[in-house]
Amino acid sequence: MPKPEKYEFFIDISRCIGCQACVQACSECDTHKGVSMIQLDYVDRSVSTQTVPVVCMHCDSPTCAEVCPADAIKRTGDGVVQTARKPRCIACNNCVLACPFGVPKMHNEMNLMMKCDMCYDRTSVGLKPMCASVCPSQALFYGTREEIERLRPSSHPINSFQFGQQMITTKVNMMVPNEPHVRLIDIAMSMDQSPAPQLMSYDPLLANLYEE
Amino acid sequence: MQREVTFAGICGFIATIILAFLILIGSRNLAHFDAALVAYTASILFATFGLTYRYTMWLQRPPTALYWKRGWQVFLNRKYLRKNTINWFRHVTEDMALNRFIFERSRMRGITHFLIMWGCIIAISITFPLVFGWLHFESVPGEIDTYKAYVFGFPTFTFPSGSIFGFLIFHGLVWSALVTLSGVMLAMRRRMREEGAAALQLFVEDFLPLILLFAVCITGLMLTASYTWLKGYAYDFIAILHAIMVIITFLWLPFGKFFHIFQRPAQIGVRFYKYVGEREEPAVCRRCNTPFTSLMHVQDLIITEKQLGYNYEIPGTSVEHYQWICPRCRRAMLALAQGQLWQKQLGGESSVSISYTPSTPSYVNPGMGEGPLGHEDAKNFHP
Structure with a gap:
């Protein structure tokens, strides 16, 4: 079946409310029954309830696949980086440690790395990924560019990330505010940052959540 | 790239020459080599070249090369050598022989793989020595009913050909075919019924190996059925059909899913890497x-x-x-x-x-x- 090209994944971490619906929905998938691929963390639970949901960003040049000594990670023609091939993965942990976004999960007892493959069983036939279909705040959004432009007028999608000197472009888009206009997100700039304590009177992340 | 390809080609060539040499020695200058099996030998020699070539190419990729080197370094590290050797036996038993990690993925997958793997191992340990002339049987002079097994041309044990032991040995390939077939059927069932498998499987990657194993087992069993119950009906045709199936499987070894048989033992090296890493x-x-x-x-x-x-x-x-x-x-x-x-x-x-x-x-x-x-x-x- 032809893949509908117009649908894209948009992620806006700042809208995440930490409800775990994505984690639950992900574990319902047939290809990895009962095991969730979503990485959902508290950024720093001691000062804030801020959570960060991370799905695979599907890099154009996937570091995980290139550092894999067993050639277990493959990228499909339509740019989806698939989970490790079961007969090949030797559970060496290279991908887990090399992924700049911290996506792959290692299951040592099974000798197998498993990671988000953007619900390939669903998206390859035009359905939404499990996580995006249940996300109540639409931090994880799957749809067309027109839809996201209409729904989020004060932000726009980008897909370039800077890690030190390395630039990574991805299939999955990250929503960033229109002002100041940026072409990429420099991740290293948040090295010495911590979430602001919740007592702050005005939290821009909450303000962003109410945008319609 | 050119250098890697040349190196892999040379390695493949050397491995093939070594095997050919061993066939010459083991069959005592082809004295015990069964000429009817020459096509099998040729396909195995080709597979040896292909497997060595791909394996060498694989080992030259930067992450694989480094893991390969480190794997040996941590294994031979004086401080851990004793413990590593003990662990080696443990990992070979648990991972390779018992497939414990596959049972962890699901019990049915574990049983499936276990049956296919052991069926193939038994079959290969019988057929390869026979094909290469490394194993043959002769009747003991004066005792027409007693057979003696020769390994690499050296006489070993004798047994009465009509005994239960003789029956089990001469039908070894039947037992291994039945074991493999059970596994192949379980795997086919999963691939046809499970939606998760249906979403990701590819015909060439996932079905072709099962179909090949199925064809080899069934045509092999048909040979036994032909000479046991049908007075050798269509024996020659079935024999050729079986040979074709086996040869296609061998030729396919270096390319498809079967290559994991050779790649997979690397996980034992990874276990040493992790074991030593945790302690340093x-x-x-x-x-x-x-x-x-x-x-x-x-x-x-x-x-x-x-x-x-x-x-x-x-x-x-x-x-x-x-x-x-x-x-x-x-x-x-x-x-x-x-x-x-x-x-x-x-x-x-x-x-x-x-x-x-x-x-x-x-x-x-x-x-x-x-x-x-x-x-x-x-x-x-x-x-």
């Missing part, structure tokens, strides 16, 4: 100051990434390289970096600069790979 100095995250893997692993990955053309260096900072940040902090930094941009547009404060060490980000879901319901998810999964 850890790598500490340069953001949250928490150990997250072995120092050796981070240093090796930095080398590998450089060889692959990645440039994750962060010059002018105490972090130096992005590899020194733990995966959890990488995810948190993604959130903080995006939050900072929103802060610039909307004002207020989503994050603050700190001079102390931030705490390690913690999982929201209760454990790795578990939904909010925990283990119930995996156990109560609806059909």
